[in-house]
Amino acid sequence: MTKAIQNVIDTTAFINGPDVKAFGTELEQHLGIPHVIPCANGTDALQIAMMALNLKPGDEVITANFTYVATAEVIALLGLKPVLVDVDPNTFCIDPVAIEKAITPNTKAIVPVHLFGQCADMEPIMEIANRHNLFVIEDTAQAIGANYTYANGKKMPAGGIGHVGTTSFFPSKNLGCYGDGGAIFTANEDLAKRIRMICNHGQSVQYVHDDIGVNSRLDSIQAAILRVKLKKLDAYSSARVAAANAYDAAFANHPKLVIPKRAANSTHVFHQYTLQLKDADRTALREFLATKEIPSMVYYPIPLHMQKAYTDPRYKEGDFPITEQLCKTVFSLPIHTEMEAEMQQYIINTVLEFLN
Numbered sequence: 159m160t161k162a163i164q165n166v167i168d169t170t171a172f173i174n175g176p177d178v179k180a181f182g183t184e185l186e187q188h189l190g191i192p193h194v195i196p197c198a199n200g201t202d203a204l205q206i207a208m209m210a211l212n213l214k215p216g217d218e219v220i221t222a223n224f225t226y227v228a229t230a231e232v233i234a235l236l237g238l239k240p241v242l243v244d245v246d247p248n249t250f251c252i253d254p255v256a257i258e259k260a261i262t263p264n265t266k267a268i269v270p271v272h273l274f275g276q277c278a279d280m281e282p283i284m285e286i287a288n289r290h291n292l293f294v295i296e297d298t299a300q301a302i303g304a305n306y307t308y309a310n311g312k313k314m315p316a317g318g319i320g321h322v323g324t325t326s327f328f329p330s331k332n333l334g335c336y337g338d339g340g341a342i343f344t345a346n347e348d349l350a351k352r353i354r355m356i357c358n359h360g361q362s363v364q365y366v367h368d369d370i371g372v373n374s375r376l377d378s379i380q381a382a383i384l385r386v387k388l389k390k391l392d393a394y395s396s397a398r399v400a401a402a403n404a405y406d407a408a409f410a411n412h413p414k415l416v417i418p419k420r421a422a423n424s425t426h427v428f429h430q431y432t433l434q435l436k437d438a439d440r441t442a443l444r445e446f447l448a449t450k451e452i453p454s455m456v457y458y459p460i461p462l463h464m465q466k467a468y469t470d471p472r473y474k475e476g477d478f479p480i481t482e483q484l485c486k487t488v489f490s491l492p493i494h495t496e497m498e499a500e501m502q503q504y505i506i507n508t509v510l511e512f513l514n
Protein backbone atom coordinates (compact mmCIF):
# COMPACT_ATOMS: atom_id res chain seq x y z
CA MET A 159 0.00 0.00 0.00
CA THR A 160 2.72 2.48 0.93
CA LYS A 161 4.36 1.62 -2.41
CA ALA A 162 1.16 2.53 -4.29
CA ILE A 163 0.92 5.84 -2.41
CA GLN A 164 4.65 6.61 -2.82
CA ASN A 165 4.32 6.01 -6.55
CA VAL A 166 1.70 8.76 -6.86
CA ILE A 167 3.91 11.10 -4.83
CA ASP A 168 6.97 10.26 -6.96
CA THR A 169 5.13 10.87 -10.22
CA THR A 170 3.23 13.93 -8.80
CA ALA A 171 0.17 12.84 -10.80
CA PHE A 172 -2.10 13.94 -7.94
CA ILE A 173 -5.12 14.89 -10.03
CA ASN A 174 -6.52 12.63 -12.75
CA GLY A 175 -3.41 10.49 -12.69
CA PRO A 176 -3.21 7.07 -14.36
CA ASP A 177 -4.41 5.35 -11.17
CA VAL A 178 -7.81 7.06 -11.42
CA LYS A 179 -8.44 5.74 -14.91
CA ALA A 180 -7.05 2.30 -14.05
CA PHE A 181 -9.20 2.04 -10.92
CA GLY A 182 -12.33 2.96 -12.92
CA THR A 183 -11.56 0.26 -15.48
CA GLU A 184 -10.74 -2.33 -12.82
CA LEU A 185 -13.97 -1.63 -10.95
CA GLU A 186 -15.96 -1.89 -14.21
CA GLN A 187 -14.43 -5.32 -14.77
CA HIS A 188 -14.84 -6.44 -11.19
CA LEU A 189 -18.52 -5.53 -11.00
CA GLY A 190 -19.41 -6.21 -14.63
CA ILE A 191 -20.83 -2.71 -15.01
CA PRO A 192 -19.89 -1.06 -18.35
CA HIS A 193 -19.08 2.45 -17.10
CA VAL A 194 -17.63 3.51 -13.74
CA ILE A 195 -16.97 7.24 -13.31
CA PRO A 196 -14.96 8.04 -10.15
CA CYS A 197 -15.85 11.24 -8.28
CA ALA A 198 -15.16 12.97 -4.97
CA ASN A 199 -17.65 11.25 -2.63
CA GLY A 200 -20.93 9.36 -2.49
CA THR A 201 -23.04 12.47 -1.96
CA ASP A 202 -21.61 14.10 -5.08
CA ALA A 203 -22.24 10.85 -6.94
CA LEU A 204 -25.97 11.09 -6.15
CA GLN A 205 -26.09 14.77 -7.08
CA ILE A 206 -24.25 14.27 -10.37
CA ALA A 207 -26.49 11.32 -11.26
CA MET A 208 -29.57 13.50 -10.82
CA MET A 209 -28.01 16.36 -12.79
CA ALA A 210 -27.09 13.97 -15.62
CA LEU A 211 -30.67 12.73 -15.87
CA ASN A 212 -31.86 16.29 -16.46
CA LEU A 213 -34.19 16.31 -13.48
CA LYS A 214 -35.74 19.77 -13.17
CA PRO A 215 -36.82 21.82 -10.15
CA GLY A 216 -40.20 20.60 -8.93
CA ASP A 217 -39.75 17.07 -10.24
CA GLU A 218 -40.62 14.51 -7.60
CA VAL A 219 -38.06 11.90 -6.58
CA ILE A 220 -39.19 8.97 -4.45
CA THR A 221 -36.79 7.59 -1.89
CA ALA A 222 -36.73 5.62 1.36
CA ASN A 223 -37.40 7.45 4.60
CA PHE A 224 -35.07 5.07 6.45
CA THR A 225 -31.69 6.06 5.02
CA TYR A 226 -28.65 8.24 5.50
CA VAL A 227 -29.52 11.89 4.98
CA ALA A 228 -27.36 12.30 1.85
CA THR A 229 -29.93 10.53 -0.28
CA ALA A 230 -32.68 13.06 0.42
CA GLU A 231 -30.29 15.99 0.79
CA VAL A 232 -29.16 16.11 -2.83
CA ILE A 233 -32.76 15.83 -4.03
CA ALA A 234 -33.68 18.91 -2.00
CA LEU A 235 -30.45 20.71 -2.89
CA LEU A 236 -31.23 20.46 -6.61
CA GLY A 237 -34.68 21.95 -6.05
CA LEU A 238 -36.33 18.59 -6.66
CA LYS A 239 -39.03 17.38 -4.33
CA PRO A 240 -38.12 14.44 -2.07
CA VAL A 241 -41.07 12.08 -1.69
CA LEU A 242 -40.45 9.76 1.24
CA VAL A 243 -41.85 6.26 1.46
CA ASP A 244 -41.71 3.54 4.08
CA VAL A 245 -39.49 0.47 4.02
CA ASP A 246 -39.88 -3.28 4.20
CA PRO A 247 -39.79 -4.41 7.84
CA ASN A 248 -37.60 -7.41 7.03
CA THR A 249 -34.95 -6.00 4.71
CA PHE A 250 -35.13 -2.34 5.86
CA CYS A 251 -35.07 -1.39 2.15
CA ILE A 252 -37.63 0.69 0.23
CA ASP A 253 -41.02 -1.00 -0.15
CA PRO A 254 -42.07 -1.33 -3.83
CA VAL A 255 -45.77 -1.22 -2.89
CA ALA A 256 -45.22 2.10 -1.11
CA ILE A 257 -43.35 3.43 -4.16
CA GLU A 258 -46.27 2.68 -6.46
CA LYS A 259 -48.68 4.48 -4.11
CA ALA A 260 -46.48 7.60 -4.03
CA ILE A 261 -46.30 8.09 -7.81
CA THR A 262 -47.92 11.26 -9.21
CA PRO A 263 -47.78 12.88 -12.67
CA ASN A 264 -44.73 14.85 -11.40
CA THR A 265 -42.71 11.79 -10.36
CA LYS A 266 -39.51 11.50 -12.41
CA ALA A 267 -37.22 9.16 -10.49
CA ILE A 268 -36.88 6.56 -7.75
CA VAL A 269 -33.81 6.26 -5.52
CA PRO A 270 -33.72 2.86 -3.83
CA VAL A 271 -31.04 2.57 -1.14
CA HIS A 272 -29.39 -0.81 -0.70
CA LEU A 273 -29.35 -0.37 3.04
CA PHE A 274 -26.83 -2.08 5.33
CA GLY A 275 -25.47 -4.25 2.51
CA GLN A 276 -28.30 -5.94 0.69
CA CYS A 277 -30.22 -4.94 -2.41
CA ALA A 278 -33.64 -3.39 -2.37
CA ASP A 279 -36.18 -5.51 -4.26
CA MET A 280 -35.07 -4.28 -7.69
CA GLU A 281 -37.19 -6.44 -10.00
CA PRO A 282 -40.56 -4.94 -8.97
CA ILE A 283 -38.93 -1.50 -8.65
CA MET A 284 -37.66 -1.64 -12.26
CA GLU A 285 -41.04 -2.93 -13.41
CA ILE A 286 -42.82 0.01 -11.74
CA ALA A 287 -40.23 2.44 -13.17
CA ASN A 288 -40.65 1.10 -16.69
CA ARG A 289 -44.42 1.23 -16.48
CA HIS A 290 -44.37 4.87 -15.31
CA ASN A 291 -41.36 5.94 -17.37
CA LEU A 292 -39.21 6.84 -14.35
CA PHE A 293 -35.46 6.85 -13.83
CA VAL A 294 -33.95 4.61 -11.17
CA ILE A 295 -30.81 5.70 -9.30
CA GLU A 296 -29.47 3.03 -6.97
CA ASP A 297 -27.72 4.34 -3.87
CA THR A 298 -25.13 1.59 -3.49
CA ALA A 299 -22.96 3.35 -0.89
CA GLN A 300 -23.53 0.48 1.56
CA ALA A 301 -23.75 -2.51 -0.77
CA ILE A 302 -20.87 -2.56 -3.22
CA GLY A 303 -20.29 -6.18 -4.22
CA ALA A 304 -23.81 -7.40 -3.40
CA ASN A 305 -25.78 -9.21 -6.12
CA TYR A 306 -29.46 -9.28 -6.92
CA THR A 307 -31.13 -12.31 -8.52
CA TYR A 308 -34.16 -11.91 -10.79
CA ALA A 309 -37.01 -14.44 -10.74
CA ASN A 310 -35.61 -15.97 -13.95
CA GLY A 311 -32.22 -16.55 -12.29
CA LYS A 312 -30.40 -13.61 -13.90
CA LYS A 313 -27.87 -12.09 -11.48
CA MET A 314 -27.07 -8.37 -11.49
CA PRO A 315 -24.59 -6.36 -9.42
CA ALA A 316 -25.87 -3.77 -6.95
CA GLY A 317 -25.57 -0.43 -8.72
CA GLY A 318 -25.79 -1.96 -12.19
CA ILE A 319 -29.54 -2.54 -12.36
CA GLY A 320 -31.05 0.95 -12.49
CA HIS A 321 -30.26 3.67 -15.04
CA VAL A 322 -27.51 4.94 -12.75
CA GLY A 323 -25.87 3.63 -9.59
CA THR A 324 -23.81 5.56 -7.06
CA THR A 325 -21.36 4.54 -4.37
CA SER A 326 -19.03 5.93 -1.72
CA PHE A 327 -15.48 5.00 -0.74
CA PHE A 328 -15.71 6.73 2.66
CA PRO A 329 -13.23 4.88 4.91
CA SER A 330 -15.90 2.92 6.80
CA LYS A 331 -17.70 1.68 3.67
CA ASN A 332 -17.09 -1.87 2.45
CA LEU A 333 -14.59 -0.59 -0.12
CA GLY A 334 -13.11 2.35 1.75
CA CYS A 335 -10.20 4.61 0.87
CA TYR A 336 -8.06 6.77 3.17
CA GLY A 337 -10.23 9.85 2.75
CA ASP A 338 -13.21 10.72 0.60
CA GLY A 339 -14.14 9.06 -2.66
CA GLY A 340 -17.12 7.99 -4.70
CA ALA A 341 -18.23 6.69 -8.08
CA ILE A 342 -21.15 6.67 -10.48
CA PHE A 343 -22.15 3.57 -12.47
CA THR A 344 -24.12 3.23 -15.67
CA ALA A 345 -24.53 0.85 -18.59
CA ASN A 346 -25.52 3.71 -20.91
CA GLU A 347 -22.62 5.14 -22.91
CA ASP A 348 -24.22 8.52 -23.66
CA LEU A 349 -25.14 8.95 -20.02
CA ALA A 350 -21.57 7.99 -19.00
CA LYS A 351 -20.22 10.72 -21.27
CA ARG A 352 -22.58 13.25 -19.76
CA ILE A 353 -21.67 12.22 -16.23
CA ARG A 354 -17.93 12.58 -16.96
CA MET A 355 -18.62 16.03 -18.37
CA ILE A 356 -20.67 17.15 -15.34
CA CYS A 357 -17.96 15.90 -12.94
CA ASN A 358 -15.51 18.16 -14.79
CA HIS A 359 -17.28 21.56 -14.82
CA GLY A 360 -19.58 20.55 -17.68
CA GLN A 361 -16.56 20.67 -19.96
CA SER A 362 -16.66 18.82 -23.30
CA VAL A 363 -13.32 20.07 -24.67
CA GLN A 364 -10.84 22.06 -22.57
CA TYR A 365 -12.36 25.46 -21.79
CA VAL A 366 -15.56 24.60 -23.65
CA HIS A 367 -18.49 24.22 -21.27
CA ASP A 368 -21.67 22.66 -22.62
CA ASP A 369 -23.46 22.45 -19.33
CA ILE A 370 -23.31 23.64 -15.76
CA GLY A 371 -21.24 21.06 -13.94
CA VAL A 372 -19.38 20.59 -10.69
CA ASN A 373 -15.81 19.87 -9.66
CA SER A 374 -15.87 16.33 -8.34
CA ARG A 375 -12.73 14.22 -8.65
CA LEU A 376 -11.30 11.14 -6.98
CA ASP A 377 -7.73 11.95 -5.85
CA SER A 378 -5.03 9.84 -7.49
CA ILE A 379 -3.73 8.77 -4.08
CA GLN A 380 -7.18 7.48 -3.14
CA ALA A 381 -7.47 5.70 -6.49
CA ALA A 382 -4.10 4.01 -5.94
CA ILE A 383 -5.27 2.86 -2.50
CA LEU A 384 -8.58 1.61 -3.91
CA ARG A 385 -6.79 -0.39 -6.62
CA VAL A 386 -4.97 -2.33 -3.91
CA LYS A 387 -8.11 -2.81 -1.83
CA LEU A 388 -10.38 -3.75 -4.74
CA LYS A 389 -8.37 -6.97 -5.15
CA LYS A 390 -9.53 -7.92 -1.66
CA LEU A 391 -13.16 -6.79 -1.93
CA ASP A 392 -14.55 -10.32 -2.24
CA ALA A 393 -12.47 -11.46 0.74
CA TYR A 394 -13.69 -8.44 2.72
CA SER A 395 -17.30 -9.35 1.94
CA SER A 396 -16.75 -12.99 2.96
CA ALA A 397 -15.19 -11.89 6.26
CA ARG A 398 -18.19 -9.67 6.99
CA VAL A 399 -20.63 -12.47 6.15
CA ALA A 400 -18.71 -14.89 8.42
CA ALA A 401 -18.96 -12.41 11.29
CA ALA A 402 -22.69 -11.91 10.59
CA ASN A 403 -23.23 -15.67 10.60
CA ALA A 404 -21.58 -15.94 14.01
CA TYR A 405 -23.79 -13.16 15.41
CA ASP A 406 -26.87 -14.80 13.85
CA ALA A 407 -26.06 -18.12 15.48
CA ALA A 408 -25.63 -16.48 18.88
CA PHE A 409 -28.72 -14.26 18.77
CA ALA A 410 -31.23 -16.13 16.55
CA ASN A 411 -33.44 -17.48 19.29
CA HIS A 412 -33.15 -14.71 21.82
CA PRO A 413 -36.60 -13.40 22.81
CA LYS A 414 -35.39 -9.77 22.99
CA LEU A 415 -33.48 -9.71 19.70
CA VAL A 416 -34.50 -9.84 16.04
CA ILE A 417 -31.57 -10.74 13.82
CA PRO A 418 -31.31 -9.08 10.39
CA LYS A 419 -33.36 -10.98 7.82
CA ARG A 420 -31.68 -11.84 4.57
CA ALA A 421 -33.61 -11.16 1.39
CA ALA A 422 -34.24 -14.26 -0.71
CA ASN A 423 -33.13 -12.48 -3.90
CA SER A 424 -30.04 -10.60 -2.75
CA THR A 425 -26.69 -11.43 -1.30
CA HIS A 426 -25.79 -9.44 1.80
CA VAL A 427 -22.37 -7.82 2.23
CA PHE A 428 -23.14 -6.64 5.79
CA HIS A 429 -22.02 -3.05 5.72
CA GLN A 430 -23.81 -3.05 9.07
CA TYR A 431 -25.00 -5.85 11.33
CA THR A 432 -28.25 -4.37 12.57
CA LEU A 433 -30.52 -6.01 15.13
CA GLN A 434 -33.88 -4.92 16.48
CA LEU A 435 -34.28 -4.83 20.24
CA LYS A 436 -37.60 -5.91 21.80
CA ASP A 437 -38.77 -5.13 25.33
CA ALA A 438 -35.42 -3.77 26.47
CA ASP A 439 -33.87 -0.35 26.92
CA ARG A 440 -31.66 0.41 23.93
CA THR A 441 -29.89 3.34 25.54
CA ALA A 442 -29.08 1.28 28.62
CA LEU A 443 -27.79 -1.58 26.47
CA ARG A 444 -25.54 0.79 24.50
CA GLU A 445 -24.26 2.40 27.70
CA PHE A 446 -23.50 -1.03 29.13
CA LEU A 447 -21.62 -1.99 25.96
CA ALA A 448 -19.70 1.30 26.09
CA THR A 449 -18.53 0.61 29.65
CA LYS A 450 -17.11 -2.67 28.31
CA GLU A 451 -15.42 -0.74 25.48
CA ILE A 452 -17.74 -2.12 22.80
CA PRO A 453 -18.86 0.52 20.33
CA SER A 454 -22.41 0.27 19.05
CA MET A 455 -24.35 2.58 16.78
CA VAL A 456 -27.92 3.45 15.90
CA TYR A 457 -28.44 3.77 12.16
CA TYR A 458 -30.67 5.82 12.08
CA PRO A 459 -32.20 7.35 15.19
CA ILE A 460 -34.49 9.94 13.56
CA PRO A 461 -36.56 9.37 10.41
CA LEU A 462 -36.07 11.97 7.68
CA HIS A 463 -39.60 13.35 8.01
CA MET A 464 -38.92 14.13 11.69
CA GLN A 465 -35.70 16.02 10.93
CA LYS A 466 -35.89 19.79 11.21
CA ALA A 467 -34.33 20.29 7.78
CA TYR A 468 -36.89 18.02 6.10
CA THR A 469 -40.08 18.88 7.92
CA ASP A 470 -42.87 19.12 5.41
CA PRO A 471 -46.58 19.78 5.86
CA ARG A 472 -47.25 16.61 3.88
CA TYR A 473 -45.77 14.45 6.65
CA LYS A 474 -46.42 13.97 10.35
CA GLU A 475 -45.40 11.55 13.07
CA GLY A 476 -47.10 8.21 12.49
CA ASP A 477 -47.10 8.41 8.68
CA PHE A 478 -44.21 5.95 8.33
CA PRO A 479 -44.87 3.25 10.94
CA ILE A 480 -42.09 0.87 9.93
CA THR A 481 -39.38 3.50 9.62
CA GLU A 482 -40.46 5.05 12.91
CA GLN A 483 -40.46 1.67 14.66
CA LEU A 484 -37.01 0.81 13.28
CA CYS A 485 -35.58 4.16 14.38
CA LYS A 486 -36.66 3.31 17.91
CA THR A 487 -35.47 -0.31 18.00
CA VAL A 488 -32.42 -0.88 15.79
CA PHE A 489 -28.82 -0.99 16.90
CA SER A 490 -25.69 -2.07 15.09
CA LEU A 491 -22.82 -4.11 16.51
CA PRO A 492 -19.21 -3.93 15.33
CA ILE A 493 -18.65 -5.71 12.03
CA HIS A 494 -15.52 -5.42 9.95
CA THR A 495 -13.00 -7.43 8.04
CA GLU A 496 -10.62 -8.18 10.89
CA MET A 497 -13.08 -9.56 13.41
CA GLU A 498 -11.29 -12.15 15.52
CA ALA A 499 -13.41 -14.96 16.95
CA GLU A 500 -12.33 -14.12 20.48
CA MET A 501 -13.22 -10.46 20.11
CA GLN A 502 -16.61 -11.33 18.64
CA GLN A 503 -17.36 -13.83 21.40
CA TYR A 504 -16.65 -11.10 23.95
CA ILE A 505 -19.14 -8.80 22.19
CA ILE A 506 -21.76 -11.58 22.05
CA ASN A 507 -21.28 -12.49 25.71
CA THR A 508 -21.56 -8.87 26.78
CA VAL A 509 -24.81 -8.32 24.85
CA LEU A 510 -26.29 -11.50 26.31
CA GLU A 511 -25.09 -10.59 29.79
CA PHE A 512 -27.09 -7.36 29.62
CA LEU A 513 -30.24 -8.98 28.25
CA ASN A 514 -30.38 -12.09 30.42
Ligand SMILES: *Cc1c(COP(=O)(O)O)cnc(C)c1O
Binds near residue numbers: 229300325326
Ligand atom coordinates in the same frame (compact mmCIF):
# COMPACT_ATOMS: atom_id res chain seq x y z
C1 LIG B 1 -22.24 7.00 3.07
C2 LIG B 1 -23.49 7.17 2.34
C3 LIG B 1 -23.67 8.20 1.39
C4 LIG B 1 -22.72 9.32 1.21
O1 LIG B 1 -21.42 9.01 0.93
P1 LIG B 1 -20.25 10.09 1.21
O2 LIG B 1 -19.09 9.52 0.47
O3 LIG B 1 -20.05 10.15 2.67
O4 LIG B 1 -20.69 11.39 0.63
C5 LIG B 1 -24.85 8.21 0.67
N1 LIG B 1 -25.82 7.30 0.86
C6 LIG B 1 -25.69 6.31 1.78
C7 LIG B 1 -26.79 5.33 1.94
C8 LIG B 1 -24.53 6.22 2.55
O5 LIG B 1 -24.42 5.25 3.46
